[in-house]
Amino acid sequence: MKRNLKLHQWLMKWHFISGIIILPFVLMLSVTGFIYLFKNTYESPQISDFRYVDVKNERLTFQEQWEIAGRNSDAKPHSIIISGKTDEATEFISGKFANVSHLFVNPYNGAITGKFFENDSPMGQIRKMHGSLFLGVWGGRIIEFVGSWLFVMLLTGIYIWWPVRKWSVFGFFIPRIKQGRRTFFRDIHAITGFWISILLLMILAGGLPWTEVFGNNFKRLQKVTNTGYPATWDGQGLKSLPTENSLSLDEMILIAKEHPLPGTVSLAFPKGKEGIYSLSNTYYKDLNAQKIIHFDQYSGKLLLQHSWSDVGVLMRGRMWFMAFHQGQLGTWNFLIIACTAFLLFIMSLSAIISYLLRKRKGKLEIPIVPSNFFPGKIIFLVIAILGLILPLFGLNILLIVLVSRLSMSKSLLKTI
Structure with a gap:
């Protein structure tokens, strides 16, 4: 196959320009992304100090613990984590998304064993840097801009690198070490970039739904095509039938335990007199095992339940790629993302070194393309x-x- 030389030069020009613009940001994203993968490893010891308690003979009721949590939480708790372990503090959740906070209550004496604010933790700061450069909405747009150009840079890079005549071990699998430093670093960049390109595209697919412009457009597409969550997934439109007394939290938790779910199981509290209880689980090892079940707060009657198969295809795909992006699907996923983040750093750094070795003083060295070239x-x-x-x-x-x-x-x- 004969290569279109002018098209090659034109794509090389834009590959180069996009690299000049975004590679400093890509270096930052690879480092912060790699660090954030170890979030649970870093935070587990601290949370363990809050979570584990000495077992006593008598426990406070969940209702009493809920009232204690309400008096000691900055924001009213909206859910409780259901655990069957006797040596664990009861965990109450407040806030949403980046503003989630966890409050732990000793079930034996009612003491607050600890509070954990995800947004204020060191890993929370790493996440802010990774997602918005500490610049809020505008920082998020910059990261979306970088992600968009990285997508283009990967596609152009694949075309530029792809061998026209034949494959060779050196230059395509192993960097050439006898043709100078510039060729060596150029090969590290090109070889690494090509062999992780599919993984990088998958990681980008998992990161873009968090962005403002693409993310909001994707949500609109889900709504128009009815491929997101069912309208009643979060209990919208469901109401409890008020009677004289609602169930206590303890009674509701006993009912909830009749529906065993894998992973982290939470029970969301009713909002108002007609509100409902909602039981759900987070289980990244098998997304298909996730469910949400809604109950009447007065009778405990099961009003509606949804399984993962009720979720639209775009939302299921989105959630899978977002979990993949964070290395949450299991050890295999964690190792793949960690290795890819490390190789992305090497790829980006080697590109910068190769460019600096080639660059003449005072010149940008942008690849030249004939002015009359039309790419087609x-x-x-x-x-x-x-x-x-x-x-x-x-x-x-x-x-x-x-x-x-x-x-x-x-x-x-x-x-x-």
Whole structure:
């Protein structure tokens, strides 16, 4: 197969430009992502100090513990973690997403054994750096911009690297060590980038749903195509039938235990007189085993339950890739993500070193492309599709085209 040399040069130019723009950010993302993988390892000792208690003869009721938690929590607890272990403090959850906090109550004496605020922990700070550069919404947009260009850089890199004539051990599997430092680091960049490209695309697919623009558009697509959570997944539209007295938390937990679920099991409290109890579990090792079950707060009657098979295909795919992104699907997943993050760092650093070894002082060394080159309708169609899927990338392309047009107009005016 004969390579289109001009197209190769054109793609190389944009691969180079995207690298200059985003590689410093990619280095940061690889380091912070690698560190955040060890979140549970780092936080487990601290949480263990809060969680484990000495076993006594008599326990306080869950209702009493709930009241204690309400008096000692900054925000009203919305759920309780159900555990069958006698040597564990009772865990109450407040807040959502990044603002989740955990409060632990000793079930034997009512003492608060500890509070854990995810957002304020060291790993919470790493997550902020990884997801928003500590800059809030605008930082999140910068990360989305980087992710969009990384997607493009991977696709162009695969085309540029792909051998036209034949495969060779050196240069395609093993870096060449006898052709100078620049070639050595260039090979490390290219070989590493190619062999982890599929994994990186999967990781990007798991990270983009967290972003503002792409993430919100993806949610709209789920809603339009009815491929997200069922409307009643969170109990929307369900109501308890009020009677004189509601069940105590202890009575409700006994009912909940009649529906054993794997993983971390939580019971969400009713909101108001017509609110419902909702039992659910988080189990990344087998997402298909996840369920949510809704109960009347007065009678304990099962009102509705959903299994993972009731969730739409886009949401199931989204949640799988997001869990994969965080290495939560098991040891195999953790090791793959850790290795990929490490190799991404090596790939990015070697690209910078190779560029600095090639760069002449005062020059950017951007690959030259003939001014009259037209990449073809298929390439523009691909760019248009990527621009629709990744809106920040599309907006950036429009800005680049506008600047290029203005530059060409100025050049023409000078010649008149």
